[in-house]
Amino acid sequence: MGDEIELFRSFISQKGLRNTPEREVIIREIFSTHDHFDVDDLYLRMLGKGSKVSKASIYRNIPLIMECGLIKEVWHENGHMHYEHIYGHGHHCHLRCIQCGKVIEFVDRHLRQIEKRLSKEYDFKIIDHNLDITGYCSDCKNGINV
Amino acid sequence: MGDEIELFRSFISQKGLRNTPEREVIIREIFSTHDHFDVDDLYLRMLGKGSKVSKASIYRNIPLIMECGLIKEVWHENGHMHYEHIYGHGHHCHLRCIQCGKVIEFVDRHLRQIEKRLSKEYDFKIIDHNLDITGYCSDCKNGINV
DNA sequence: TTTACTGCAAAAGGTTTGCATGGGT
DNA sequence: ACCCATGCAAACCTTTTGCAGTAAA
Numbered sequence: 001m002g003d004e005i006e007l008f009r010s011f012i013s014q015k016g017l018r019n020t021p022e023r024e025v026i027i028r029e030i031f032s033t034h035d036h037f038d039v040d041d042l043y044l045r046m047l048g049k050g051s052k053v054s055k056a057s058i059y060r061n062i063p064l065i066m067e068c069g070l071i072k073e074v075w076h077e078n079g080h081m082h083y084e085h086i087y088g089h090g091h092h093c094h095l096r097c098i099q100c101g102k103v104i105e106f107v108d109r110h111l112r113q114i115e116k117r118l119s120k121e122y123d124f125k126i127i128d129h130n131l132d133i134t135g136y137c138s139d140c141k142n143g144i145n146v
Numbered sequence: 147m148g149d150e151i152e153l154f155r156s157f158i159s160q161k162g163l164r165n166t167p168e169r170e171v172i173i174r175e176i177f178s179t180h181d182h183f184d185v186d187d188l189y190l191r192m193l194g195k196g197s198k199v200s201k202a203s204i205y206r207n208i209p210l211i212m213e214c215g216l217i218k219e220v221w222h223e224n225g226h227m228h229y230e231h232i233y234g235h236g237h238h239c240h241l242r243c244i245q246c247g248k249v250i251e252f253v254d255r256h257l258r259q260i261e262k263r264l265s266k267e268y269d270f271k272i273i274d275h276n277l278d279i280t281g282y283c284s285d286c287k288n289g290i291n292v
Numbered sequence: 293t294t295t296a297c298t299g300c301a302a303a304a305g306g307t308t309t310g311c312a313t314g315g316g317t
Numbered sequence: 318a319c320c321c322a323t324g325c326a327a328a329c330c331t332t333t334t335g336c337a338g339t340a341a342a
Binding site: 039 | 305306307308309315316317
């Protein structure tokens with residue numbers, strides 16, 4: 001905890017950019033919960049804590065925070081992008097309930113093998129993968145009609 | 147070929163909706179190539195062939211064509227959604243080059259096993275999955291700096 | 293004849309950007 | 318002192334929607 005800030009500071013100075021309180025507030029808020037988030041979530045959470053950081057600053061900084069490796073885009077839903085922080089977590093993927101919106105994270109080591117095979121077969125340098133599985137969670141399964 | 151139209155016709159009438167020339171033009175255009183597409187692509191392709199179908203009609207019909215199982219959303223890029231037609235193809239996933247945009251489709255039977263395990267472990271009824279792998283294709287690999 | 297579907301243009305909603313001010317380095 | 322980053326508001330772009338006319342059924 002707090003490492004995120006250190007990592008970001010060195011990333012920023014390495015790029016010749018400037019560290020600002022706004023940037024640190026954004027990163028602290030992102031890492032203050034384990035949840036996935038979207039820009040509006042984040043903005044409202046920060047606003048609720050008395051922060052005056054604007055949405056424009058959030059939008060302007062997200063690409064930087066992604067480039068630094070602290071967060072990544074995970075899925076696009078209801079017209080806007082959703083993110084998660086990835087620093088300090090092992091790589092994982094998601095089961096998403098299309099009825100109640102619940103998200104279950106899982107890790108599967110077989111994915112690494114699949115990647116290895118693909119990488120060799122197609123001579124492809126893999127940077128990231130995102131396995132997004134959708135369906136009905138245990139609570140919602142019984143409500144399916146058909 | 148042409149089956150898509152038949153499938154859509156019965157889907158439409160089953161729902162008590164109406165079949166229209168516009169809808170058939172859209173579906174024919176979608177299935178006229180193997181490529182992934184976005185709304186603007188599709189609109190311009192149709193326009194280039196003299197069609198007068200509006201973008202609004204494309205937007206209004208896409209949810210219906212998805213529900214019918216002919217197409218699905220595959221990824222969100224550059225601010226808009228991309229689709230592919232899935233009828234007549236086996237289920238597959240994508241390798242996408244983040245430099246040149248090339249898309250390689252692949253099938254991996256191990257994914258089914260992963261799904262089976264997840265389904266049991268989390269008591270989750272899986273409806274769809276989307277494995278989106280990004281990186282550098284063989285042509286672009288050499289241009290990586292670092 | 294009913295009412296779903298269409299084209300058009302306006303609106304909506306998320307994201308980006310121009311500009312003047314403020315603040316790291 | 319330089320010039321990057323910020324807040325604000327306007328612009329932008331994709332997608333949605335209201336409306337009046339058209340055409341499946």
